[in-house]
Amino acid sequence: MSPLSVRVPRSVRRTVRIALGAAVAVVTAATATACSTSSPKTANAGDAASTGGGSGKTVQVVAGENFWGSIASQLGGSHVKVTSVITNPDTDPHDYEPTAADARTVAGAQYAIVNGIGYDAWADKLLASNPGSGRTELKVGDLVGITPGGNPHRWYSPADVHKVIEKISADYKKIDPADAAYFDQQKTTFETKSLAGYNNLIADIKAKYAGTPIGASESIVTPLSDGLGLKMLTPETFLDAMSEGTDPTAKDKAAIDDQIKNKQIKVYVYNSQNSTPDVQTQVKAAKDAGIPVATVTETLAPAGATFQQWQTTELQGIEQALAKATGK
DSSP states (O other): OOTTOOOOOHHHHGGGGGGHHHHHHHHHHOOSOOOOTTOOEEOOOTTSOOOOOTTOOOEEEEEEEHHHHHHHHHHHGGGEEEEEEEOOTTSOGGGOOOOHHHHHHHHHOSEEEEOOTTTTHHHHHHHHHSOOTTOEEEEHHHHHTOOBTBOOOGGGOHHHHHHHHHHHHHHHHHHOGGGHHHHHHHHHHIIIIITHHHHHHHHHHHHHHTTOEEEESSGGGHHHHHHHTOEEOSOHHHHHHHHHTOOOOHHHHHHHHHHHHTTOOSEEEEETTSOOHHHHHHHHHHHHTTOOEEEEOSSOSSTTSOHHHHHHHHHHHHHHHHHHHHOO
16 A cells, blocks of 8 residues: 555544553563564664764664654664664554564663653553663653643644654763764754754744644644644544544534635645545545645655655645645
8 A cells, every 4th residue: 555545444443452452461472573564664864964983882772653763763873773663654553553573672672762642552561561671761742741632643743843852862862871972963963954944844834824724634733733833723523533533523524514615724634544534525625615735644654754854745735735725
């Protein structure tokens, strides 16, 4: 399937979680190599400079999702080896079933990065079932102060992304103090060069289109909308329902239909990796009404892209849609 293929609706797959506790127990006890649709892979080091030198130490890092893994890899350069568990764009991180290989990776990691906020509960169970001696753990939700029940899609919040960058760099220096200067260099390069296009697009969109009303298919778009200064008109109850795989109410669907029909929204943004029949209907209605449509995805697409390549492409699409809609 292509990165933009439609997944099976989450509501169909929520039953996976019923057996998740048992799956983790099996994973922990397993010794044979297991395979999955998203077997762990080392994240691309990306654009940040990697000059080597220092202690020669390599920190073993595991990331629950490849968007955090990409950032971690670029910040660590040649002094880290990052393995991301979720790497396949067709895999839903909400409902992932860990493998024996995942358990071994977690058990051997010196540093673990998970999203938290209920997004990757399987990762919390893997960490608890595979305690590592002296392992440092970063839960993004805890870092940014979002508790379970809040919006878990923090990689779409520019402010939270920068908080994660600061924390990962600080943790690397604590784990490997001999290479602190190297990690500082990596962070500076990443923030000033690798993320330059990402940062500039965010600033430009906010300056030019702040306050523009938009609609969206689910809550994954909300942190980005907030970061760009856009006005989300889609009912929050609809956004949350689509993200959680539950059925939206007829009232919410009618409200969205009215927003599209009367062009109350200027742009419609949808997650093409979670395109349910309701979302497909809204996308078609928006296009028929002449409302520009932009897409985002839940994980790196294509899978080998860096965080900034992925996000910059999406931001360019949103910027183009806003320009078309507003004439600015």
